[in-house]
Amino acid sequence: MKKTMLALITAITVMGTLVGCRAGGQETPASTTETTTAAPTVSVAGEADRKGEIHYVSMWNETEPQAEVIKAAAEEFTTMYPEVKINIDWMGRDTLKTIKASLDAGQVDIWDxxxxxxxxxxxxxxxxxxxxxxxxxxxxxxxxxxxxxxPVLIKSVEQFAADGKSHGVPYQPNIVAVFYNKDLFAQAGITGEPQTWTELMDVCQKLKDAGITAFSFDDGYIILPFAMYLGRLKGADFNKALVSDATGTTWDDPAVKQTAEAMQEMWDKGYVSKNAASNKYPAGQNEVAMGEAAMYLVGSYMLNEVREITGDEFNWGTFSFPSPEGAVMPTTANSIGMNIMQIAKTCKDPQLAFDFITLLTTGKYDTMMSKQCNAIPNTVDTPWPAVLAPAKPVLDSTTENVAYSFYINSNSNFTPIYKEQAQKLLGGQIKADEFIANCKAAVMGK
Structure with a gap:
């Protein structure tokens, strides 16, 4: 155990444990941070009402930049309110191995x-x-x-909940959209962003005519194009039914054929990278980052992932995945991912826990998290990092949050087969009818 004095008044005690956790494919030790203070340095109205303990089980490893922000916020909170103690278990990506048992036992106040x-x-x-x-x-x-x-983020949490209510605080959001190279668009004489599938195909043709590969794909996010086209056309619930229908009859719907043929057309007309069938993540997004293709369908986190290639001067643009004619889902329905800080029902002082979350996810700590982690901010007044700013119009215009891939990945047994078939379809190795037949057989267990 070690104790570090900060400004001669704040003590942070860090204790290592023997619990292993995984981050980025590497084993790292979980740890516990206990934050207390000897005396307050800030006087805030209502501080006398804040006292007690908060047990927070974190999804981050203690060495990650997110953890540095969380520790700083916890330190300030306990400095402001010296009768508050915050115990943080840095569980990393192994949180889910123990969280249910901990929640059932009433041992958690906050987790994410x-x-x-x-x-x-x-x-x-x-x-x-x-x-x-x-x-x-x-x-x-x-x-x-x-x-x-x-408000988009708060509404997204409510839309995901079965009861339509708020059971968590969002932070570090991302949004799935088409990210593109504005300079390549300008080179091809494209002045606007496509809103419909027909307009998108026109953009692809202009790029091809200018000698530019329109789309790049790889196995990391290859599940998205077919899923989002069909999801927009028929609704996300249709996708969920499609991948869970053991009879296979849903695959006979004309909309499935229309979608598969639209994917095939992209390859047939030369709109897709010649490497699409063999690209392994992150090869597809790297092609866009290196100027070898114009567009990539992915979450906004990609902008950080390719930053070492693009630098900060890359001229990114973003638009919502277009809707085909007759779609039931508009382009304002998008997939917003985010982390959630949940206060457990068994928490003895939900107000105290929420007060800590408030300090952590607003103001200077929202700014710190945004800057240090290149994350989309939680609050309306926090500036966006420049690298993520192109995604802001899409997020701000979103009126409905839809599950990632519009539920096409909701059958874990089917997803690997679908992923393989989707990459073959968009990579020109199979035709639409073969794609449908293979997927249908897989759903039926044949």
């Missing part, structure tokens, strides 16, 4: 993970936060969390 896990699978474990969101807070200068938060 991706929205598809927290809200889709653990929503019933979470404290309902609508009243906390709406109440004025001295930490926000008398404003409520609703007043400062990005």
């Amino acid at each position: 993970q991706g929205i598809n896990t927290v809200i889709a699978q653990y929503n019933d474990y979470g404290y309902e936060m609508s009243e906390l969101y709406a109440a004025p807070s001295d930490l926000l200068g008398g404003k409520s969390y609703n007043d400062v938060a990005n």
Whole structure:
């Protein structure tokens, strides 16, 4: 155990444990940080009401930049409120191995993970936060969390929940869209962003005529084009039914054939990288980063992943995946991913836990998280990192949050087969009818 004095008043005690956790394919030790203080340095109205302990199980490893921000916020919170102790277990990506047992035992106050896990699978474990969101807070200068938060993100959490309520606080969001090289668009004489599938095909043709490869794909995100076209055309629930229908009859729907033929047409007309069938992640996005292709369909995190290639001067543009004619889902329906901080129902002091989350996810710590991690901010007043700014119009215009891949990956047994077939289809190795037949057989277990 070691104790570090900060400004002669703040003590941080860090204790290592023997629990292993994985981050980025490497084994790293989980650890526990206990944050306490000897005396306050800041006087804030209402501080006398803040006392107690918070047990936070974090999805981050202690050495990651997100953890540095969280530790700084915890340190300030306990400095402001010396009767508060925050214990943080840095569990890394192995959080899910133990979180259910810990929640069932009432041993967790706050925990975090991706929205598809927290809200889709653990929503019933979470404290309902609508009243906390709406109440004025001295930490926000008398404003409520609703007043400062990005409403698109709050609404996204509610849309994911089965009961339509808020059971978590979003942070570090990302959005799936088409990211493109504006300079290549200009070189091909393209002045606007496509809103429909027909317009997108026109853009692809102009790029081809200018000697530019329109789209690059790789196995990392190859599941998206077919899934998002069909999802826009028929609705995300159709995709969910498609991959779970053991009879295979859903694959006979004309919309499936239309979608598969649209994917085949992209290859047949020369709009897709010649390497699409063999590209392994991150080869596809790297082709765009190196100027060898114009567009890539992916989450906004890609802009960080290729930053070493592009630098900060790359002229990125972004648009929502276009809708085909007759679509039931508009381009304002998009997939916004995010991490969620959930307060457990068994938390003894939900207000105290929410107050800490408020400090962490707004103001200077929202800015710090955004800058250090190149993350989309949580609040409306926090500036976006320049590298992510191209995604802002798409996120701001989103009115409905749809599950990643519009649920095409909701059958884990089928997804690997679908992924392989989608890459063959978009890579020109099979035709639309063969793609449909192979996927149908796989869903039926043949």
